[in-house]
Amino acid sequence: MFVTIMDPQAFIRLSIGSLGLRIPGTALNSSRAGIRASSAPCSCEIRLRGFPVQTTAIPLVSSPEATPDIHSIASSFYLEESDLKALLTPGCFYNHHAYLEITVYTGKKGTHFGVGVKRHQIGTFKLAVGPEWGEGKPLILFNGWIGIGKSKHENGKPGAELHLRVKLDPDPRYVFQFEDVTLQSPQIVQLQGSVKQPIFSCKFSRDRVAQAGSADNIDIETGRRERKGWKVKIHDLSGSAVAAAFITTPFVPSTGCDWVAKSNPGAWLILRPGTLRPQSWLPWGKLEAWRERGIRDSLCCRFNLLSEAQDSEVLMSEIHMNAEKGGEFFIDTDKQMWHAPTPLPSPQSSGDFSALNPNLGGFVMSCRVHGESKSSKPSVQLAMRHVTCIEDAAIFMALAAAVDLSIEACKPFRRKTWRGSRHSL
Template sequence: MDPQIFFRLSIGSLGLRLPVDALKDRPGAVPAYSKCSCDIRLGDLPIRRTRVPLVSSPRGSPDAISKPVVFYLAESDVKTLTVSRHFSVPKPNLQITVYIGKQGSHCGVTGRRLVIGCLGLEIGLEQFEKPTLLHNGWIGLRQKKGGEVSKHGPELHLQVRLDPDPRYVFKFEDETTLSPQIVQQQGAIKQPIFSCKFVKDRRSSMSDEDGDDAEKRERKGWKVKIHDLSGSVVAAAFMATPFVPSTGCDRVDRSNPGAWLILHPNAAGSAESWQPWGRLEAWREIGHPRDTICLRLQILSEGQEASILVSDVAINTDKGGEFNIDMDRHEPIAGGFVMNCKVSGEEKCSEPLVQLAARHVTCVEDAAIFMALAAAVDLSVKACRPFGRKAKKGVFGHSFCS
């Protein structure tokens, strides 16, 4: 298996150094010295916001191991961001605006934010094939748009790193309930890697019809098995806790979530002997204008009773969304990006698209575990549908994809 090109661009070690008279002409800003934040824009990617600690000593430096802001870049993103390098006057593709705000608001920002200054860095991305430090140190801020940097004005400390982060990309070729083939994508090339076998307990409800029959008020006994090209089962997801409506409502609620066990074969056991790897819980949250499916994954450490929470994600029931395992979002930071799985909404044909960090895949069996997890995520969106609503034809077993 050959991975696709991805990059991890991190902006960290942030710190703001202000001259004593920096805010003397800005009434009301004095109490907010310690409540600074910044917006980080990289090309046309979504703006990221984070806090910026104040460095009071002229010789001081920020925490070098503080949590960075991370952008993940596919090869297409890199090509877009490097277009500016072909102009006679390169346009900065990394732009940072620093603000000051009051305590008690998100990231130290209130309704009206005061701009401390801004900066732009033109960073080239296309020639790097190994970890590269693009910038590390203090840089002066422009206090007006289009203005120049003052020698005695505010300064921002930042460290910008670019690290190769290759990923394997897999695609379910049809709906999970139709036992699809799973292919690896490498550009325009699709290579079959796995097959997905969906099995339902014959007593489980798949029709979503109204009625007093208890069997039609729960979804249970669903199983997914992942087979390699030789036909051997290399991973599985079993519904461990039925998806049932909570008392007084027609939905799977936080108080009683449905759950899956993600498993891999036990090498020391007999056939069909399984070793638990993780537990995925799912429930439905009421929202406006649309509900969300909440998913929580815990890794079950072998030989230990304690589990480790590695993902807590909400997916829009209408538009679908992404399930992530990304350790850059955790404290302390460890492991970086692990997995991303894109699924469709509950009324749409869903063919999960999965990205896996290459460093976490040492063999085909490693990837298979994440395919079982992706299938469980996709099926959870369907299993959390309100019980009083009939599913469109195709959601459970009959494809309506054209």
Template sequence: MDPQAFVKVSIAALGLRIPIASKAARVGVHSSSIPCYCEISLPGFPVQTAPVPLITATAPEPDSRNVAAVFYLDHSSLRKLLAVHCCLGSRKAAPCLKVVVFTGRQGSCCGVREGSFLGKFSIPVDSEWLSGNPLQLYDSWASIGKKGGSPGAEFHLNARIEADPRFVFQFDGDTASGPQIIQIQGSLRQPIFSCKFSRDRNTPAKSWSTSLTGDRERERKERKGWLVMIHDLSGSPVAAASIVTPFVPSSGSDYVSRSNPGAWLILRPDSTGVDSWEPWGRLEAWREKGGKGGLGLRFQLVAEGGGITSVGSGILVSETVISTQSGGEFSIDTVRLRVEAASSSSSTESPHSSGDGFLGLGFQVAGGFVMSCPVHGERNKTNKGRCIQMAVRHVTCVEDAAVFMALAAAADLSMDACQPFSRKLRRELCYQQGE
């Protein structure tokens, strides 16, 4: 399996110094009680927001291990970004990594930003970013917001680039329709796995009409028995995802609630037995409150040697809410997990947070991107064309890739499992005559 080239842009070690003689200091911004934050942007990517700590003259330099934002770019996107500027020539400024610093409370009220603009800093995007070699873009203090002879604030950041190669796979069709799974490398498309979805009736031998009637009635009360098997090209099963906690509506509601989520167990073959499986992770899913509430997903790794665990007993590596209308992305990224925890102003790390620890694939990791997959929304029922990415350093064999594909399939099918029970499931997920 050949990977595709990606780069990771990390922004870390943020800090702010306010000279006493500056205008900002005169209005009290230098006080540690006044919050500061920044918006970090790169063309074509969502803006990321991070708090900026105030640094005193006697304090040590900000720690480069404190990452505030990360961006991931494949080489084709980076080339397009550079090509647009080259075509436009001097008519448009070069694309830049921009950091805009604000003082005051983060957020907005009635569409008006609450924070006050303090200054900005930018780093041009150039062809060196394509080299794939580690590159230090900036690591120092910079003067921002200086006007006339008045001293401005000083802003510190560490910006660096490093290679982050990935394997890219694609479901060649809807997950529930038994598609092939294809690896993409440039213009090459190579089948690697096949995917099979099935449902366990778990009903006694009765006439088809009686059995189907009972099945359909149960579908209105619970969704269970869903199984996704991932097979290699020889037909051997190499990973699986199975519902272990039924998806049921909460009391007095039409939705699967956060307090009582349904759950999938992600399985891989047991190395000690031919026909046995061992748990690798647990994916929980629910529907947020409200008619258009999002799909909540929480993924925990099962501790080595552990079994089917309950909520909170595993190693939390991802938790997100995805739009039920337009869909979104489910990902595992230990850096972003820490960044989001810091942004939520929680000073203590969750007891179930992974940090940089064991990711359940048999080795230690330095942290960062692990995998990502799109999750289709209710406006887009097809899964064809959606790409699953996984970091090369976390895939030591074909089976490692397969278990991520099983997780991606479970995340996508959770959108259906958590839809209101007053709605009918799509045909691919229902019991069919002659099934």
């Protein structure tokens, strides 16, 4: 059965980059290209209504001729239609106009010998949100130097100046939803507005047969000392397997504790179908997962892209999520510091498209999952530019399923005593 992926949903990417700060009269040591980090750190807080505040460092620019790298991205916001509508709609409890607001500081926020240390605010840059944000076209909203703060031109002399580049780009995405928890082998649908289209099925299995009366409850595994043999296969609607995820390193408690620790994480291998032999699989990625204890336990997921020969790896993402409430696993090259010397294999079964090529950059995928306190039906978003065929989408469904199942795999191994026995498992 042939299925065509529906049109993507509209998203826009707001990027802020090419940051630099020029403060006349400040004694700065010369450096290469006239740009350097300050001994008194400079930073900024970037705000957009309805989104978490983002904080980033700003390099000082010592040379009047120097210009920060035009390609550097310091911060990004991703907006869907509902976000843009909310920003353009006046409300009762905030200003009529929404703004992108960047406040620049010198000094560090924190304490020194128990005494609070305040940062010094240099100034603020504000850019109003307008209807042009929703036109769906690439648009440079600002690029260059601008004076900020109260001392913009005191005594006829320029004050502090901020260099930045603010740009809008269309960032269309495919949106998918698991119709049930991953353990129940659900159908996966694509969402487009109110329309749902079946696109894949997800088949979960495990090597070990559950004990009688517990076939529908994987928590029986928490009484054992390892979790292994779990498998997920993604099938298209014709029944052909188009992606898979297998546990390759068992999830076991580390020495002296009852949880999977960072020193010995469990691991999944994410696979795509082989092209030369039927029923064969080729490695595409590796997902490692472990639990970190604290006031609120965290689930940590680290994803590496593999070369076809498995002789090299590229770190694509390392995310910490609340173990109880869940969160979002994502791959976003603007937010992850990584480098790939050569393009790596695509999830596409033909292997001729270099998806996740570092030259593409930006958002790749996200997977939102619930934590241990609630059954999870993962929702997945994929950047359109990384999907050229249905197999490309399928491999990310396998990765999303592995992330979701890692919440179960990383639950603590509690010792249980069977009735009538003095020995625990």
